[in-house]
Amino acid sequence: MVFKDRLLELRIAHNLTQQELAxxxxxxxxxxxxxxxxxxxPSLESLNGLATVLHTTTDYLTGQSDFTEPDERSIEATTRLIFPDKNPIFTEIVQNLTLLNNSDLLHINALVKSYVEQK
Incomplete structure (x- = not known):
């Protein structure tokens, strides 16, 4: 039962009561x-919320990773694959995106699509 243990550990580390987290x-x-x-x-929405509030990743909470924060090497590798011209702004964008929950990402995606369509 990795999830329950990691949730409790992170809640306590962030000095939150169950009520405050709720x-x-x-x-x-x-x-x-x-x-x-x-x-x-938790539902997927709640899991994403937990990751945001507890400053961690859903992979860490669910036991898919032992890294509490997005792995910098993975971010760099992903950025190089997607943006081979190595523009540093792309690395910054990808790093910032890893901090957002799914709802935020959907909103940003809609904004980007709208912007691209106007060009």
Missing amino acids: DKLNVVKQTVGSWERGRTE
């Missing part, structure tokens, strides 16, 4: 308690 995620305190006991699992 308030930030717009859920009830009992929901956070249920996640921490391993009785239920």
Whole structure:
């Protein structure tokens, strides 16, 4: 049960009570308690919210990675693949995007599409 342990560890490390974390995620305190006991699992939206509030990645929370933050080597490799001209602004953009939740990314994608269509 990696998720429940990592959630509890990060909540405590951020000096948050279950109630404070619940308030930030717009859920009830009992929901956070249920996640921490391993009785239920969060929705994808809540998982993304947890990662944002706890300054970590969903991969770390779910046990897919042992890195609490996005791996810089992965960011650089991804940037080189997508943007081979090595413009430093692309690296900065990719680093910033890794900090956003899915809802934010969808909003940014819509803005970029709209901008490109106007050009």
